Amino acid sequence: MILKTPSQRRALLERSKKVFVAGASANHVRPSYFVYRYLATHGFEVYGINPAYDAIDDEKCYPTLAACAADHGTPDIVDFFRRAEEVVPLVRDAIAVHAKAAWFQYGVINQEAIALADAAGLDVVVDRCMKVEHGRIAGGLTTAGMNSGVISSKRRGL
Amino acid sequence: MAGVVVESGEFAWKPEKHPLVCAPSPGYHGMSFADTFGEYAYLMRARAEVLRDFGPCLSPFDAFLLIQGLETLAVRVEREVRSAEAVAQHLEGHDAVAWVRYPGSASNPQRALVKKYLPRGAGAIFTFGLKGGRKAAVAFIEALQLWSHLANVGDAKSLVIHPASTTHAQLTDEEMIKAGVTPDMVRLSVGLEDVEDLIWDLDRGLAAAREAVKAGVAG
Numbered sequence: 146m147i148l149k150t151p152s153q154r155r156a157l158l159e160r161s162k163k164v165f166v167a168g169a170s171a172n173h174v175r176p177s178y179f180v181y182r183y184l185a186t187h188g189f190e191v192y193g194i195n196p197a198y199d200a201i202d203d204e205k206c207y208p209t210l211a212a213c214a215a216d217h218g219t220p221d222i223v224d225f226f227r228r229a230e231e232v233v234p235l236v237r238d239a240i241a242v243h244a245k246a247a248w249f250q251y252g253v254i255n256q257e258a259i260a261l262a263d264a265a266g267l268d269v270v271v272d273r274c275m276k277v278e279h280g281r282i283a284g285g286l287t288t289a290g291m292n293s294g295v296i297s298s299k300r301r302g303l
Numbered sequence: 304m305a306g307v308v309v310e311s312g313e314f315a316w317k318p319e320k321h322p323l324v325c326a327p328s329p330g331y332h333g334m335s336f337a338d339t340f341g342e343y344a345y346l347m348r349a350r351a352e353v354l355r356d357f358g359p360c361l362s363p364f365d366a367f368l369l370i371q372g373l374e375t376l377a378v379r380v381e382r383e384v385r386s387a388e389a390v391a392q393h394l395e396g397h398d399a400v401a402w403v404r405y406p407g408s409a410s411n412p413q414r415a416l417v418k419k420y421l422p423r424g425a426g427a428i429f430t431f432g433l434k435g436g437r438k439a440a441v442a443f444i445e446a447l448q449l450w451s452h453l454a455n456v457g458d459a460k461s462l463v464i465h466p467a468s469t470t471h472a473q474l475t476d477e478e479m480i481k482a483g484v485t486p487d488m489v490r491l492s493v494g495l496e497d498v499e500d501l502i503w504d505l506d507r508g509l510a511a512a513r514e515a516v517k518a519g520v521a522g
Binding site for chain 1: 312332334339340346350
C-alpha cells in the first residue's frame, strides 16, 4: 500500500526496527551517509548496501540486499538512495528478501518501482526522507524551527 | 533584533530560476538544498547559509521577549484591525477629512480583492487626507494627546505621522506626489488602546486642524 498520510508514515516508523539503506554512502557529506548515521543513532538497526564499499565508518557494508539479508534476515524497511532510473532491480531484490516496506527518498520517483513494490504487498513511501519524517514525529524538526505539521503541546518522542 | 520566517514549503523551486536553493552549494560539498531537503529546502538554506553568514544568535532575553510577544500576537492584531476599521469609518464620516484610504473601507473600489486576499481584515495601518492640506495636517498631529507622533508602525500603541514633513521631507514636491505622499496626508497605525479614546483624540486633532485652516484663511 502506498502510504500518503503523516499518520501512516508514523505508524510505519513505529513498527519498524531493521532498515537496509540501499545506496548508503561512506562519504560523510552525502545525505545518503547522514540519513544512514541518523537512523543508526535513533534506535534503528541499520545496514548499508553499496557495492562500492566494504565498510561505512567501521560497520560492514553489503554489496547486495540479498547478502545483507543472509546475515541479518528480513528488513522492515529498505530505504532507497539511488537514482530513480536505477531503482527497479533493487526493488526486485527487496521483494526477494521479503522486505516489509520500500521507502523512496526525495526525488527517487519511479512509477514502475512503486507499482512493483505495491503489487508485492510492501508498504511504500515515495519522495520523502526517512530522517525528515522521523524528525517530524520525534521533534527534531520542531527544534530546528521547521513546521512539523504536528499540533501538540506534549513533548514528543518515538 | 529578531524576526520570523513563515514559509509553506510548497514553492516549486526550479534550478534555472532559483540557483540559491537548487544549485550545488560549494559550502556544503556540492549539496543541493532542493534535492536534499524537499519541502524544507528554503528553510534549511536560510539556516545553513544565511544564518551562518549573518549570525544566528538571538540574545536569550530577546528570545524570551519574542516568544512572549508571539503568544499573544494573534489577539493583538485582531483587536488592532477591528479598531482600525472603526477609526477609518469614523474619519470617512468626518467633515474635516478630505479622503480615507483604508483598504478595508466599504468605499474601496478594490473591496473584492481585499475580501479575497485579506479575509480577516485589512490591517491597522492606513492614511487619510485633511481638508486644508499641509497646514491642517501639522495642526492635527500637534493637537493629539493619545496618539504618539512616531515614524514606526505596528506598535502596541497608536502612532501618527505626517509623511510630507517627516519621513519623506527630503523629496521635492513633485517627487512626493509621484510617491503618493500628498501634503494633506496623515498616516495612522492603530494600537491597542480603547477605540473610543482613540476616536475622541482624533476628533480633538480634527477640530484643531479646522481651526488652523480657518485662521489661515482669515490671516
